[in-house]
Amino acid sequence: MINIIKNNKRLILICMILFVLGFTTITQYQKESKIAMTYYEKTYKECQEGLLEDNICIRYTEPLKKRDSVSTFGYITLVYNNINVLQIIAPLLIIFVALGKFHSYLRKGVLKNSMTRIGYKKCMQKMYIRAVMNVLILPIFLLILFIISCIISGNFDYMNGIKQYGFDAFGMENAKNWILFLGVYLLNFILHSIFWIHIGLYNCKHNKNGIIAIIVSYIEYLMIFIIFELVFSNTIFYGTQYMEYFCLSNIWAYSNVTLEGVTMFSFMLAFLSGLVVYIAYKDKEKVLVEIEK
Amino acid sequence: MKYIIINDIHYLWQNKKKLILMYLLIYISYFLLGTMINGYGESEYFMNNVFGFHFYFPEFYQDILKASFLLLNYSFYLYLNLSLLIKDMDNFDYLFSRIKVSKWISIKLIPCFLIAFILNTILFLIGLLFGTIDFSFYLVIIKKIIVILIATMCLYILFMLNQKTKLLFWGLCFLFLSTLLFIPINLIKTKLIVFLGIWIFIKVILFVIGSFIKFSDLKA
Secondary structure (H helix, E strand, O other), X not given: OHHHHHHOHHHHHHHHHHHHHHHHHHHHHHHHHHHHHHHXXXXXXXXXXXXXXXXXXXXXXXXXXXXXXXXXXXXXXXXXXXXXXXXXXXXXXHHHHHHHHHXXXXXXXXXXXXXXXXXXXXXXXXXXXXXXXXXXXXXXXXXXXXXXXXXXXXXXXXXXXXXXXXXXXXXXHHHOOHHHHHHHHHHHHHHHHHHHHHHHHHHHHHOOOHHHHHHHHHHHHHHHHHHHHHHHHHHHOOOOOOHHHHOHHHHOOOOOOOHHHHHHHHHHHHHHHHHHHHHHHHOHHHHHHHXXX | OHHHHHHHHHHHHXXXXXXXXXXXHHHHHHXXXXXXXXXXXXXHHHHHHHOOOEEOHHHHHHOHHHHHHHHHHHHHHHHHHHHHHHHHHOOHHHHOOOOOHHHHHHHHHHHHHHHHHHHHHHHHHHHHHOOOOOOXXXXXXXXXXXXXXXXXXXXXXXXXXXXXXXHHHHHHHHHHHHHHHHOOEEOOOOXXXXXXXXXXXXXXXXXXXXXXXXXXXXXX
């Protein structure tokens, strides 16, 4: 048991952070929605009894239904600061977990020892798969949040959510079919996590220290994010339908984008970054020289 | 002493050249492209966000681009400074037989200052060239350089305590994180003397800790 905890301490730390963020947000949402519901019901009752003026009662013509699951999920992930901050720190968390073992295997001689038994290619594949397995952290966390949202709301009437609450989280077209939406939503997180991990893996080759590799990977991600936003989104494609695709944090909100478009873009990111990692680690001699420096 | 400084600057230019150029390129692209659209050119947005003169963690979620700029502004320098420190760990035995920890740390701060000073001055000149700012802006740049140095010294304190006393290390980590998370820091409104005071205070702490720590502790 202690060994399992020791071997996965980074993963456990990240899970704890995500748990705290998720738990505090859901509690806050429940508290606020209870207050809003009580207020609505009270006003609705007073309107029915004719105690309030007509201009107030226009908005209270029918009893309030609970917000639907997709809207609740969108509200939790996009409105509250706790989860919102993940938009900026999620890459750091994923890189932090994924690079732990990969970097130590690469730098502390495990690669060299393994090469004598199973060969360079197979060894690298094993290390790569182990690192990339961490792409599931965010999708699992979001899936749990979605299940909790389903339990809280208990309905899937997205149109009613927009009509009564005036909150369109992911766009009407995108969220029409919630099963398809959820699948694409989680797939995009997997693809983006692969992209983040690829940045980290690339930097492991050039940095002796694990912490330095993580920090430089995150700095590079921030640089890519800013360049995409400034150069592509706000200049080259400004005013066109493609401008929102280049905003890397749009996988959280899906504002003015289609599901297919975002998926294609995420796939391209994961593929191109994968290509860079493949080229970086293709030559066994170069990698060995680099890690021995 | 001068060889350590020259060696550090040479190391940064040899190994971090691409990253430094990329960092400058981001700001040039901001001045060239970002200032024309979306109100990114407004002086308040520019001062607070692009140069990172005002940071308060609970406001991060409001604008992801702003948060990215802020994080980049400080993490970039901390990364360079930390890599300078870790670089010397590889040549431990040769270096530390001749020099004390406190002196070594003090010398390390000079290239840190130089790199922050040179890069920020370049950014200031680029801003001046594109007509977004005036000369009075440089005072805030000086405050920013001092803040970077303070953050670097805090990082160095943590680095030294990491191997020696874990309890103090985690306590200080908690203190620094909570300062960053919950206290808004505004470089424009806060006076220069305040930052200088904090700088001197942390420098003294760094010197005291440096005097009590041996190189064998760091190596462990």
